[in-house]
Amino acid sequence: xxxxxxxxxxxxxxxxxxxxxxxxxxxxxxxxxxxxxxxxxxxxxxxxxxxxxxxxxxxxxxxxxxxxxxxxxxxxxxxxxxxxxxxxxxxxxxxxxxxxxxxxxxxxxxxxxxxxxxxxxxxxxxxxxxxxxxxxxxxxxxxxxxxxxxxxxxxxxxxxxxxxxxxxxxxxxxxxxxxxxxxxxxxxxxxxxxxxxxx
Numbered sequence: 001x002x003x004x005x006x007x008x009x010x011x012x013x014x015x016x017x018x019x020x021x022x023x024x025x026x027x028x029x030x031x032x033x034x035x036x037x038x039x040x041x042x043x044x045x046x047x048x049x050x051x052x053x054x055x056x057x058x059x060x061x062x063x064x065x066x067x068x069x070x071x072x073x074x075x076x077x078x079x080x081x082x083x084x085x086x087x088x089x090x091x092x093x094x095x096x097x098x099x100x101x102x103x104x105x106x107x108x109x110x111x112x113x114x115x116x117x118x119x120x121x122x123x124x125x126x127x128x129x130x131x132x133x134x135x136x137x138x139x140x141x142x143x144x145x146x147x148x149x150x151x152x153x154x155x156x157x158x159x160x161x162x163x164x165x166x167x168x169x170x171x172x173x174x175x176x177x178x179x180x181x182x183x184x185x186x187x188x189x190x191x192x193x194x195x196x197x198x199x
Contacts, residue, residue, distance in 0.1 A: 013042065013054065017064070019083040020071045029083075031073045032149060036087050044068075044081070044090040050098035050118045050154075069119040072096055074150035097121065097153035099145055102162050111166070113182040115145050117153045126183025133189050140197060141190060 020029070045053045052059045052068065059065050071081050078089045079096065099115040106112075114124045123129045129146045136142045143155040143163065155163065167178050169192045177188040178195050190197065 016042075016071075016081060016083060016086065016088065017067065019085060020067050020081075029071050031071055031082050034082050034084050034087075036082065036085050038080075039086045039088050042081070042088040042090060044088075046079075046090070046092045046096050048094040048154075050096075066119045069096070069121075072151060094142075095144055095152045095154040097147055097151065099153040099155040099159055102159045104166065109184060111181055113163075113166070113180065115153065115155070115159070117147065121147050121153070123147055123153070124183050125180070125187065126185045130185070131180060131182075131187040133187075143189070 043055050047053065052065045059068075068081060071083060072090075073080050073082050074096075079092045080087045080089050097117040097119060100118050101116040103114045103116075104111060105114065112124050112126070114122060116122055123145060125131050125145055131143060131145050132152075133141045133143050141160075143160055144152040145155060147153050163180055167180055167189060169176055169178050170186055170188075171177070172179075172186075172188050176192040178190050178192045179186055179188040181187075
């Protein structure tokens with residue numbers, strides 16, 4: 001039986017912050033290219049409502065949260081904050097981001113749904129940024145939109161109601177489905193006969 005990796009030292013947060021700032025100077029950090037040594041877990045958690053905690057206390061500086069979000073990556077084993085020189089694991093309770101706003105653009109080719117996340121990422125749902133819908137404990141749905149890499153944003157409840165208002169019915173593989181059209185893609189949400197479950 002192997003033991004769990006040791007926690008990363010608290011001092012690592014300052015070093016991580018400084019390295020992340022340097023990496024972000026020339027644009028979005030290319031975290032998918034970095035493969036430094038794994039340094040263990042750091043006491044950081046993203047709760048299901050999108051709040052970032054360090055040592056049990058919410059991180060109150062939005063700029064710091066945005067900085068950490070820019071070096072976040074989902075590996076097969078865990079979520080990590082990664083820089084060119086070190087990598088530490090963190091806990092994500094659900095999705096790392098929350099989609100907090102929605103903009104509808106009507107084009108000749110059809111609608112485009114663009115989401116803004118709580119860390120100011122903008123993504124337009126479509127072939128490159130699919131949506132998915134997972135069942136929740138109350139029998140409804142939890143919608144998500146892909147942001148980058150293997151990172152997703154959970155759509156806030158208020159935005160989800162806006163999405164339902166924009167939904168339409170299409171026949172998919174012989175079944176009448178209720179879903180969303182965006183950027184030449186259609187994302188089935190639920191069987192049309194179960195639409196009342198979303199109310």
